[in-house]
Amino acid sequence: xxxxxxxxxxxxxxxxxxxxxxxxxxxxxxxxxxxxxxxxxxxxxxxxxxxxxxxxxxxxxxxxxxxxxxxxxxxxxxxxxxxxxxxxxxxxxxxxxxxxxxxxxxxxxxxxxxxxxxxxxxxxxxxxxxxxxxxxxxxxxxxxxxxxxxxxxxxxxxxxxxxxxxxxxxxxxxxxxxxxxxxxxxxxxxxxxxxxxxxxxxxxxxxxxxxxxxxxxxxxxxxxxxxxxxxxxxxxxxxxxxxxxxxxxxxxxxxxxxxxxxxxxxxxxxxxxxxxxxxxxxxxxxxxxxxxxxxxxxxxxxxxxxxxxxxxxxxxxxxxxxxxxxxxxxxxxxxxxxxxxxxxxxxxxxxxxxxxxxxxxxxxxxxxxxxxxxxxxxxxxxxxxxxxxxxxxxxxxxxxxxxxxxxxxxxxxxxxxxxxxxxxxxxxxxxxxxxxxxxxxxxxxxxxxxxxxxxxxxxxxxxxxxxxxxxxxxxxxx
Amino acid sequence: xxxxxxxxxxxxxxxxxxxxxxxxxxxxxxxxxxxxxxxxxxxxxxxxxxxxxxxxxxxxxxxxxxxxxxxxxxxxxxx
Amino acid sequence: xxxxxxxxxxxxxxxxxxxxxxxxxxxxxxxxxxxxxxxxxxxxxxxxxxxxxxxxxxxxxxxxxxxxxxxxxxxxxxxxxxxxxxxxxxxxxxxxxxxxxxxxxxxxxxxxxxxxxxxxxxxxxxxxxxxxxxxxxxxxxxxxxxxxxxxxxxxxxxxxxxxxxxxxxxxxxxxxxxxxxxxxxxxxxxxxxxxxxxxxxxxxxxxxxxxxxxxxxxxxxxxxxxxxxxxxxxxxxxxxxxxxxxxxxxxxxxxxxxxxxxxxxxxxxxxxxxxxxxxxxxxxxxxxxxxxxxxxxxxxxxxxxxx
Numbered sequence: 001x002x003x004x005x006x007x008x009x010x011x012x013x014x015x016x017x018x019x020x021x022x023x024x025x026x027x028x029x030x031x032x033x034x035x036x037x038x039x040x041x042x043x044x045x046x047x048x049x050x051x052x053x054x055x056x057x058x059x060x061x062x063x064x065x066x067x068x069x070x071x072x073x074x075x076x077x078x079x080x081x082x083x084x085x086x087x088x089x090x091x092x093x094x095x096x097x098x099x100x101x102x103x104x105x106x107x108x109x110x111x112x113x114x115x116x117x118x119x120x121x122x123x124x125x126x127x128x129x130x131x132x133x134x135x136x137x138x139x140x141x142x143x144x145x146x147x148x149x150x151x152x153x154x155x156x157x158x159x160x161x162x163x164x165x166x167x168x169x170x171x172x173x174x175x176x177x178x179x180x181x182x183x184x185x186x187x188x189x190x191x192x193x194x195x196x197x198x199x200x201x202x203x204x205x206x207x208x209x210x211x212x213x214x215x216x217x218x219x220x221x222x223x224x225x226x227x228x229x230x231x232x233x234x235x236x237x238x239x240x241x242x243x244x245x246x247x248x249x250x251x252x253x254x255x256x257x258x259x260x261x262x263x264x265x266x267x268x269x270x271x272x273x274x275x276x277x278x279x280x281x282x283x284x285x286x287x288x289x290x291x292x293x294x295x296x297x298x299x300x301x302x303x304x305x306x307x308x309x310x311x312x313x314x315x316x317x318x319x320x321x322x323x324x325x326x327x328x329x330x331x332x333x334x335x336x337x338x339x340x341x342x343x344x345x346x347x348x349x350x351x352x353x354x355x356x357x358x359x360x361x362x363x364x365x366x367x368x369x370x371x372x373x374x375x376x377x378x379x380x381x382x383x384x385x386x387x388x389x390x391x392x393x394x395x396x397x398x399x400x401x402x403x404x405x406x407x408x409x410x411x412x413x414x415x416x417x418x419x420x421x422x423x424x425x426x427x428x429x430x431x432x433x434x435x436x437x438x439x440x441x442x443x444x445x446x447x448x449x450x451x452x453x454x455x456x457x458x459x460x461x462x463x464x465x466x467x468x469x470x471x472x473x474x475x476x477x478x
Numbered sequence: 479x480x481x482x483x484x485x486x487x488x489x490x491x492x493x494x495x496x497x498x499x500x501x502x503x504x505x506x507x508x509x510x511x512x513x514x515x516x517x518x519x520x521x522x523x524x525x526x527x528x529x530x531x532x533x534x535x536x537x538x539x540x541x542x543x544x545x546x547x548x549x550x551x552x553x554x555x556x557x
Numbered sequence: 558x559x560x561x562x563x564x565x566x567x568x569x570x571x572x573x574x575x576x577x578x579x580x581x582x583x584x585x586x587x588x589x590x591x592x593x594x595x596x597x598x599x600x601x602x603x604x605x606x607x608x609x610x611x612x613x614x615x616x617x618x619x620x621x622x623x624x625x626x627x628x629x630x631x632x633x634x635x636x637x638x639x640x641x642x643x644x645x646x647x648x649x650x651x652x653x654x655x656x657x658x659x660x661x662x663x664x665x666x667x668x669x670x671x672x673x674x675x676x677x678x679x680x681x682x683x684x685x686x687x688x689x690x691x692x693x694x695x696x697x698x699x700x701x702x703x704x705x706x707x708x709x710x711x712x713x714x715x716x717x718x719x720x721x722x723x724x725x726x727x728x729x730x731x732x733x734x735x736x737x738x739x740x741x742x743x744x745x746x747x748x749x750x751x752x753x754x755x756x757x758x759x760x761x762x763x764x765x766x767x768x769x770x771x772x773x774x775x776x777x778x779x780x781x782x783x784x785x786x787x788x789x790x791x792x793x794x795x796x797x798x799x800x801x802x803x804x805x806x807x808x809x810x811x812x813x814x815x816x817x818x819x820x821x822x823x824x825x826x827x828x829x830x831x832x833x834x835x836x837x838x839x840x841x842x843x844x845x846x847x848x849x850x851x852x853x854x855x856x857x858x859x860x861x862x863x864x
Contacts, residue, residue, distance in 0.1 A: 006709070186562060193566075291517050296537075300537050309521065460576050460580065463712055465721065
């Protein structure tokens with residue numbers, strides 16, 4: 001079960017009714033059971049890992065809570081972090097590490113064939129592992145006290161809105177909310193429903209529709225010409241935004257209906273005028289986590305190297321971000337590219353601000369537009385590596401873009417029309433939110449009539465052109 | 479050293495680092511309020527402060543610095 | 558407060574319901590007014606054709622059976638219900654809606670599509686959604702898609718999801734179905750110029766039991782109706798991973814006492830690049846040859862049955 005499967009539309013309303021019917025003191029238990037139910041419905045075995053991570057974290061943070069001084073506090077933290085990273089490493093990286101070791105041994109003419117295990121990556125393991133690590137470090141730093149109630153901790157780790165694909169939340173934000181008396185709040189429910197609706201629009205109408213085209217091109221890079229590859233590479237970041245951003249919005253909306261505030265994950269990323277700004281608007285929860293738990297400690301340790309310390313810290317942080325996304329070399333390259341972009345910006349920041357001040361550029365719209373376009377280009381360029389599955393393919397895409405000319409592949413024209421139509425609505429809304437937040441209010445209009453028509457129109461639009469399954473065959477002729 | 483002295487010394491550092499001659503520091507000032515002060519430049523700021531006041535921060539101290547006021551408190555505690 | 562929430566949600570639902578009904582009905586009306594294209598052909602197959610000779614299948618069905626050949630040799634009208642990329646589930650649905658209306662003289666099942674377990678085989682059945690309401694006989698096939706199809710059909714727009722532009726375009730004559738309405742046959746041009754790559758002919762894969770059941774049901778229903786049914790496996794250019802496919806079909810046809818003609822290694826076609834546009838599709842020359850062979854075989858078989 002996931003947010004876009006039909007049984008979620010049955011599960012969730014039932015859960016909400018059950019949740020608010022439970023006395024406030026025990027609501028977290030209903031939520032905990034529901035979260036495990038949700039998770040077990042994907043693959044039962046995965047729930048064991050989640051439970052394991054919870055147990056280990058509970059145990060070691062309690063121990064940390066009891067030893068306030070001495071080396072053991074740090075040791076408990078490290079042990080727990082290693083323990084809960086083990087399943088993540090095993091499932092995500094085993095085959096790659098295995099292949100790597102195997103290749104290394106081959107260099108020395110040692111043949112040691114380890115079986116390649118067909119492993120299904122437990123859904124969400126990357127997310128809740130990071131959440132648990134963050135909590136462990138927070139307890140060590142005395143930012144939060146170790147949680148005595150294992151049920152509350154278990155809920156934090158398994159919270160179903162965010163377990164699938166984030167946002168990666170902090171214990172400091174979530175635990176108090178779970179423990180507090182959550183009352184049914186009209187505004188929370190209303191806001192939550194609006195978020196969910198818009199999230200579904202982003203995912204079903206924009207992301208999945210554009211995805212049909214992008215998949216057709218990227219699924220056949222040796223058959224498609226440079227024009228098509230370029231166009232698909234241009235669309236892909238928008239698809240990712242609508243997909244990931246939409247999904248996050250559904251998660252946030254779901255949580256909000258349940259009375260829980262979860263952090264924003266995307267903030268109109270394509271309006272960023274620099275990569276540094278971009279990374280404050282894209283996958284905010286991950287970057288925030290990496291900043292607090294990786295980048296800051298690293299840059300602090302390297303601070304005597306001044307700007308170069310920052311560069312090293314950035315590269316390491318984004319290297320980790322890369323492999324967090326996937327166990328392939330392409331993700332590593334992707335991560336390092338982000339690190340490179342940000343390093344260059346960090347190194348040239350002073351000169352840039354002086355230049356901007358001198359010519360009074362920062363408010364000029366043409367300058368902002370150049371920044372927006374350039375930033376998008378950089379990100380799109382790096383996304384080629386994220387979309388392809390091996391380095392060869394990534395370089396082939398680049399090569400063909402520059403060498404193989406031809407007419408743009410259209411396939412079934414309606415797919416592109418629906419996709420770009422949906423995308424335009426999305427981008428117009430983002431532009432409106434960024435530059436004129438009080439104009440053309442629809443979801444937030446003060447007239448109920450306008451609001452109702454707006455909600456209904458989006459729902460109808462989803463019914464008309466949302467992608468509900470893979471039945472949208474791009475090569476299907478009229 | 480008194481708060482006022484720390485504040486003025488900090489102001490000099492801030493103004494130089496963020497190229498803003500008119501920047502005025504208050505206790506409530508945070509990174510959001512200052513152009514150019516972000517996670518990328520924060521460590522540079524920290525290093526400058528350490529050398530200016532001849533102190534050494536711990537990582538824990540950084541987490542406690544929510545605004546300029548906290549910063550001053552921690553600096554004074556280390557002097 | 559709960560009242561307020563429920564009330565507001567109810568209002569939105571009501572407005573959506575009304576809009577959905579109006580727009581859905583409009584789409585339905587104009588969908589069925591289309592005069593060409595794949596959807597029109599599906600409608601024609603299900604509701605209109607009364608041809609004596611019917612072909613069922615997927616893309617090979619569309620490109621291999623020349624109407625004139627069959628009409629000449631077998632002296633009857635011909636129609637081809639095959640549609641690209643739609644497999645046995647679709648074919649069974651077509652059969653059900655045909656048999657509900659009349660019994661054709663000859664039924665040819667071009668059984669080329671794979672029995673492999675694939676999500677897309679179910680997802681592509683979405684093309685049958687517009688017919689769900691009126692055609693009870695295909696409902697159980699459509700419901701293979703998901704246990705919730707009945708619920709989703711409450712929405713009148715749902716069956717026409719992603720069809721808006723097509724329906725609009727066809728009706729405003731901005732677009733036309735690209736093949737001529739020639740009884741479902743689409744001739745292909747050209748020859749296979751590329752190298753023939755050897756393929757792994759014995760790679761195992763998971764067979765979808767639903768498809769096997771559907772195949773058997775097709776044959777049983779067709780035979781029971783009184784029509785003369787013939788199951789054909791079309792020619793291919795070179796050996797592909799089809800051993801398992803053919804064996805399953807051969808065995809079922811044997812059990813049901815239905816003729817199964819396997820042309821996959823027929824000497825006239827095998828390795829004969831001049832007759833193919835790709836590894837599995839014949840060009841018009843190939844189709845002519847193939848059609849003549851099949852038509853002759855059918856005539857022969859029918860004659861033998863007459864006392």
